[in-house]
Amino acid sequence: MNKQYTFKEEDEEFFGGVGSFGVPKFDLEMHGGVPRGFTMVSFTDTGSGSELFGKQFTSPAEESENTLYVSTNEGRQEIIRVFTKYGWPLDINVRTIGEEYNSEVLEKELLASRFRLEGFRLEDIQRLAQTRFVDEKHHDYLTEVTNEIMSLGPYFRVVIDNLDFFLQREDNTKVVAMVRMLQAHAQMMRGLVLINISNEGLNPTIKQELSSIADMVLSFKVRTIGTDFETSMIVSKFRNAPENLKILVFRVTPAEGITPETVERIS
Amino acid sequence: MQPAAVYTRDRCITGIHGLDEILRGGIPYGSTVLASGTCGSGKTTLAMEFLVRGAIAGEACAHFTATEPSVKLLENIRQFEFFDMNMVDTGLINVFDMDVLYSWLGLEKSSFDLDDVHALIKAIVDIVNTIGVTRLVIDSVTTLCYKIKSEQLIRDFLFTLGKKLSTLGCTTILISEITSATENAHWSSFGVEEAIADGIVVMGDVERMGHLLRFLQVVKMRGTSHSRAKHAIELTPIGVMLTPMLKWGAQGDTKSRWGA
Numbered sequence: 001m002n003k004q005y006t007f008k009e010e011d012e013e014f015f016g017g018v019g020s021f022g023v024p025k026f027d028l029e030m031h032g033g034v035p036r037g038f039t040m041v042s043f044t045d046t047g048s049g050s051e052l053f054g055k056q057f058t059s060p061a062e063e064s065e066n067t068l069y070v071s072t073n074e075g076r077q078e079i080i081r082v083f084t085k086y087g088w089p090l091d092i093n094v095r096t097i098g099e100e101y102n103s104e105v106l107e108k109e110l111l112a113s114r115f116r117l118e119g120f121r122l123e124d125i126q127r128l129a130q131t132r133f134v135d136e137k138h139h140d141y142l143t144e145v146t147n148e149i150m151s152l153g154p155y156f157r158v159v160i161d162n163l164d165f166f167l168q169r170e171d172n173t174k175v176v177a178m179v180r181m182l183q184a185h186a187q188m189m190r191g192l193v194l195i196n197i198s199n200e201g202l203n204p205t206i207k208q209e210l211s212s213i214a215d216m217v218l219s220f221k222v223r224t225i226g227t228d229f230e231t232s233m234i235v236s237k238f239r240n241a242p243e244n245l246k247i248l249v250f251r252v253t254p255a256e257g258i259t260p261e262t263v264e265r266i267s
Numbered sequence: 268m269q270p271a272a273v274y275t276r277d278r279c280i281t282g283i284h285g286l287d288e289i290l291r292g293g294i295p296y297g298s299t300v301l302a303s304g305t306c307g308s309g310k311t312t313l314a315m316e317f318l319v320r321g322a323i324a325g326e327a328c329a330h331f332t333a334t335e336p337s338v339k340l341l342e343n344i345r346q347f348e349f350f351d352m353n354m355v356d357t358g359l360i361n362v363f364d365m366d367v368l369y370s371w372l373g374l375e376k377s378s379f380d381l382d383d384v385h386a387l388i389k390a391i392v393d394i395v396n397t398i399g400v401t402r403l404v405i406d407s408v409t410t411l412c413y414k415i416k417s418e419q420l421i422r423d424f425l426f427t428l429g430k431k432l433s434t435l436g437c438t439t440i441l442i443s444e445i446t447s448a449t450e451n452a453h454w455s456s457f458g459v460e461e462a463i464a465d466g467i468v469v470m471g472d473v474e475r476m477g478h479l480l481r482f483l484q485v486v487k488m489r490g491t492s493h494s495r496a497k498h499a500i501e502l503t504p505i506g507v508m509l510t511p512m513l514k515w516g517a518q519g520d521t522k523s524r525w526g527a
Contacts, residue, residue, distance in 0.1 A: 112373030116386040119393040128394075129361040132338050134370045 005188055007154060015062060015155045019192050022059040022088075025260045030235070030244050034216065036155065036190035038239070039183040041214035043199050043207065044162070048220035049231050049250070049258055050196050054161040055079070056257045057194050059088040067092040067157045070145055072165035075099050086257050095148065097141050097165060105139055142166050146178045154189045158182070162196035167206065176209050183213050215239040233260070276490045279402065279438040282320025283313065285498060285509025286483075294466065295490035297436050299429035301408075301461060303443040303454045304470030309481050309502050310442045313470070314404040315344050316506050317440055319351075321402040322359035328402040329394060333365035333410040334444075340406075348504040361398065365411065379414045384424045387411075392431045400437055408441040409456040418459055425463045433465075447471075454486065465489040470500065473512075482512060 018033035027033045034040065044050035054069070061067040069092060071079060076096050083090050120128065145166075149158050166175045179195065186193045197210065199219075211217050217237035223230050231250055238244035248260040278293030287293045294300055304310040318328040332340050341362065344350050354360045369375055372386050379387070395403060405411065408425070415421045425441075432439050441464065443455045454461040454469055461467055466488035472479045481500040485493045494511075501508040 109373060112371060115372055115390065119389060120397065122397055125361070125394050125397055126358070128367060128371060129358070129363055131367045132336065132364060134364070134366045134375075 005154060007190070011154065015190070019062070019155075019157065020060040022056040023053075023256075023258050023260070026233075026248070026250075026258075029246060029248060029260060030238075031241070034192055036192065037187045038215040039179070039186050039193040039195070039213065040216040040218060041179075041195050041197065041210050042218035042220055043202070044196055044220040045199055045222045047229075048222040049252060050220040051161055052082070052252060053220070053233075053258050054159040054194060054196055055082055055088065056086070057192075058092055058157060058159050059083075059086070059257075061089045061092050061157065062155060064089055064091040065093070066152055066155065068095065068149065068152065068159070069093070070095045070097060070158070070160045072097045072101075072160075072162060074161075085254075095145065097145065101139070101141065101165075104137070142170050142174060142178055146181060149182055149193075150185050152185075152189070152191065154191070156186075156189060156191035158186075158191065158193045160193075160195045162198060163210075164198050167197070167202075172203065172206050176206065176213070179210060179213055183215070211237065278491070280320070280324075281317050282323070283316055283507050283509070286507075289485055289494045289496075289498065289509065290488060291491050291493055294438050294488070296438055297433035298465035298488070298490065299425075299432065299439045299441060299463070300466035300468060300488070301443050301455060301464035302440050302468045302470065303445050303461075305445060305447065305472060308470035308472060309483075309500050309507060310444075310470055311340070311406055312344070312347070312502050313483075313500075313507050314406060314440045314442055315340075316347075316349055318360050318402050318404060319349055319354065322354045326359075326401045327361070327399045328359060329361045329363065329398070329400045329404070331363045331365055331368070331391070331403075331405045333405070334407050336366075337362045337364045346504075347506070349506045358398075361394075361400070363394070377414065378416045379420075381420065381423075384415060384420055388424065388428050388431065391428060392435070395432060395435050395437050400435075403432060403437050403439040404442065405439070406442040407444050408460060409444040412457055412460075418457060421457050422459045422463065425460055429463060429465070461487075473497075480512075483509060 015036065018035050020027050020033045021030065042050055042053070051074070058067050058069045069079070071094070074096065076094060076099060079094055079096070080090060115124070145160070152158065163175065166178070182193050185191065214237065216235065216239065219234040219236060221232045221234065233248045233250055235244055235246045250258050250260045253259050276295040279296050280293040281287055302310050302314060315330070318330055321328045341352070341355065345352055355362055368390060372390055374383055374387065394400065412421050412424070415424060429439070441460065443460055445453065445456060454467050467486040469484045469486055471482055473482050481502070482497045483500050484497045485495060497512040498509040499512045
């Protein structure tokens with residue numbers, strides 16, 4: 001890479017070489033945390049706790065203005081409720097693409113369907129006759145989110161929960177290119193990026209490509225044992241530290257959120 | 268035995284100086300007229316005056332603009348004395364931007380399929396029906412039809428639209444852009460519009476002693492006899508003026524396909 005960023009010595013000292021996952025026990029398992037500059041991709045099963053892990057990952061928020069949580073499925077109120085419940089900082093930047101999509105695209109599509117199906121009412125016609133310009137706002141959420149992240153400064157922390165929204169609506173090569181750009185930006189700025197992607201329906205080639213771009217690959221699994229669910233986290237790639245590859249069973253506690261179990265099960 | 272009374276169709280008096288005389292009283296009500304012309308031949312001004320004259324007579328009018336934004340259209344037309352912006356403000360002349368209509372109908376796409384075409388027809392008919400429009404202009408049908416890729420679909424669109432508007436008693440001018448109004452030219456861009464329209468009015472330019480004169484010629488008008496002579500058009504502040512060109516006699520008239 002041609003571009004280089006000069007970091008201040010005091011910042012280097014303050015932020016350190018690794019950042020916390022927001023899960024103390026997981027930090028210990030990973031020998032201190034996640035190296036700064038890492039891009040993590042987590043492939044997730046439905047109900048495996050990855051959304052909560054994503055939120056928890058933003059909780060260390062060394063600099064709240066430099067921390068961004070991008071949600072494509074949840075609303076702002078729901079996110080605030082979860083952050084409040086666990087006592088995580090509420091002053092980070094949150095972008096709710098799902099909500100934006102609903103109000104900017106789906107509502108417009110719904111209205112268009114109504115006009116096509118039921119026709120125009122007199123008040124619609126009066127408004128139409130007085131509307132001189134089309135709302136030219138182009139909804140390229142992928143570019144918007146990429147630009148937003150690329151504008152974050154050193155030691156930023158970003159979570160995208162999840163990438164499915166973009167993979168389903170955009171050219172997949174564009175989405176992979178976006179992840180590549182974020183990875184390069186994170187490396188240059190010593191930022192931390194966590195991207196959640198659902199396992200279901202994911203193209204194996206895309207999965208392979210995303211895995212190779214990422215510095216760390218996680219998998220969130222859920223299975224049933226008797227009448228219980230067991231959730232686990234598999235670290236299948238940790239760049240330059242294969243000793244960190246692990247399978248961790250975790251549970252969710254009201255006090256700590258996601259917490260790896262340190263007691264090994266016999267059966 | 269008394270001879271049967273000659274039936275004449277009710278007319279939509281255009282109010283355009285000279286045009287009603289050419290049409291022996293006006294356009295038969297509910298007709299769809301194709302106003303084909305080269306750029307700068309006065310199509311938009313003629314069509315707008317057609318609406319203004321209707322609005323003055325208390326008719327509800329609608330103008331769908333696809334070639335230029337309505338803001339620009341109104342700015343250009345308001346320099347004519349015959350036009351009064353109050354007609355737009357009070358809803359006598361309703362000006363619709365096709366881009367806005369497309370956006371409202373979810374038609375912001377490069378080509379329309381059958382469902383889209385039906386949605387567009389339904390929207391236009393809805394507007395005509397709801398506000399009781401009796402004079403309608405689509406400027407231009409060429410721009411609109413560029414989005415309809417199949418000739419059959421263009422034919423269906425124009426036929427269905429024309430039929431529905433006619434049923435509602437709405438007299439319609441469809442403006443068509445053509446590149447040449449000479450003898451070998453077509454009267455429409457896609458070739459299908461002219462067959463479906465009830466009337467065809469061609470507008471173009473002829474050169475007379477170094478001057479480019481605008482002309483208008485009624486080629487076809489179902490339901491009325493009419494002059495087929497070329498008429499000179501003058502776009503004056505008080506409106507469009509038509510005067511016969513015949514007596515001017517000039518070179519090239521013998522070649523004209525539309526000469527009287």
